Amino acid sequence: MLLAIDCGNTNTVFSIWDGTEFIATWRTSTDWQRTADQYYVWLSTLMRFRKVEADITDVIISSTVPRVVFNLRVFADRYFDTRPLVVGKPECALPVAPRVDAGTTVGPDRLVNTVAGFDLFGGDLIVVDFGTATTFDVVDTDGAYIGGVIAPGVNLSLEALHSAAAALPHVDISKPQRVVGTNTVACMQSGVFWGYVGLVREICARIKAERAREMRVISTGGLAPLFQQSVDLFDEYQDDLTMHGLTVIHEYNKELAE
Numbered sequence: 001m002l003l004a005i006d007c008g009n010t011n012t013v014f015s016i017w018d019g020t021e022f023i024a025t026w027r028t029s030t031d032w033q034r035t036a037d038q039y040y041v042w043l044s045t046l047m048r049f050r051k052v053e054a055d056i057t058d059v060i061i062s063s064t065v066p067r068v069v070f071n072l073r074v075f076a077d078r079y080f081d082t083r084p085l086v087v088g089k090p091e092c093a094l095p096v097a098p099r100v101d102a103g104t105t106v107g108p109d110r111l112v113n114t115v116a117g118f119d120l121f122g123g124d125l126i127v128v129d130f131g132t133a134t135t136f137d138v139v140d141t142d143g144a145y146i147g148g149v150i151a152p153g154v155n156l157s158l159e160a161l162h163s164a165a166a167a168l169p170h171v172d173i174s175k176p177q178r179v180v181g182t183n184t185v186a187c188m189q190s191g192v193f194w195g196y197v198g199l200v201r202e203i204c205a206r207i208k209a210e211r212a213r214e215m216r217v218i219s220t221g222g223l224a225p226l227f228q229q230s231v232d233l234f235d236e237y238q239d240d241l242t243m244h245g246l247t248v249i250h251e252y253n254k255e256l257a258e
């Protein structure tokens with residue numbers, strides 16, 4: 001079975017893929033200091049608790065935090081006796097090469113989202129990922145990643161208000177009842193929530209205009225459900241998009257090796 005690991009700047013998600021479906025998914029905070037042994041204690045405890053029987057033979061990793069990869073490699077080697085595939089490394093092939101400026105490093109999560117989006121929905125897509133950052137990944141007709149947009153994440157924007165302004169509290173994001181807030185928290189939520197609705201709408205409209213074609217817009221990431229429930233910004237919401245992309249890339253590399 002395949003253990004797929006998606007490490008974002010905030011959270012790291014582990015999913016076990018039995019070849020047909022994900023039989024378990026767990027999330028932990030991203031911490032580059034966590035050792036291989038700590039990962040194993042955490043994962044094996046959850047597997048036992050949930051009675052998940054899995055013979056893990058393969059591991060694939062996508063990490064936006066380069067420092068965590070070392071310990072995850074040791075984890076795969078020590079506990080599953082396997083050399084993991086690491087997205088973005090030369091030994092991990094992608095079905096279609098990205099078309100970006102020479103020398104640019106694209107976030108592996110964006111490459112994986114591109115592969116997943118193309119596999120599920122075909123070409124001409126905009127994938128909006130509400131993670132630590134809010135990213136827009138543009139997928140060409142043939143499935144290539146051809147660039148995109150990076151905006152501050154939703155929680156990052158709220159945190160920035162709190163840390164820079166003495167009188168603004170820490171606030172969790174939610175959809176405000178009204179646009180005009182009648183207290184500080186409601187004002188902040190309104191600014192960020194409706195600000196992001198506007199940001200997504202404008203950026204998608206401009207991408208479509210620049211590419212002079214219709215494109216489907218897919219949302220994913222920790223905070224995507226919040227926006228999915230409220231406004232007609234997206235054609236599809238895909239909770240496990242990145243995980244799906246990891247299984248596709250793993251399968252592709254397995255076939256190449258045969």
Ligand SMILES: Nc1ncnc2c1ncn2[C@@H]1O[C@H](COP(=O)(O)OP(=O)(O)O)[C@@H](O)[C@H]1O
Binds near residue numbers: 132
């Ligand atoms: N279910 C949730 N409800 C509220 N906030 C969430 C939820 N899941 C994730 N978040 C928050 O959303 C942000 C993005 O999370 P995530 O998509 O896991 O980020 P990343 O992939 O960059 O690590 C983080 O600030 C995280 O705390």
Ligand SMILES: CC(C)(COP(=O)(O)O)[C@@H](O)C(=O)NCCC(=O)O
Binds near residue numbers: 010064105133135150
């Ligand atoms: C843009 C990102 C910070 C998003 O990371 P995330 O929100 O998933 O943690 C990450 O994809 C990254 O570090 N990218 C490198 C630069 C690029 O993609 O062009």
Ligand SMILES: [K+]
Binds near residue numbers: 131221
């Ligand atoms: K992400």
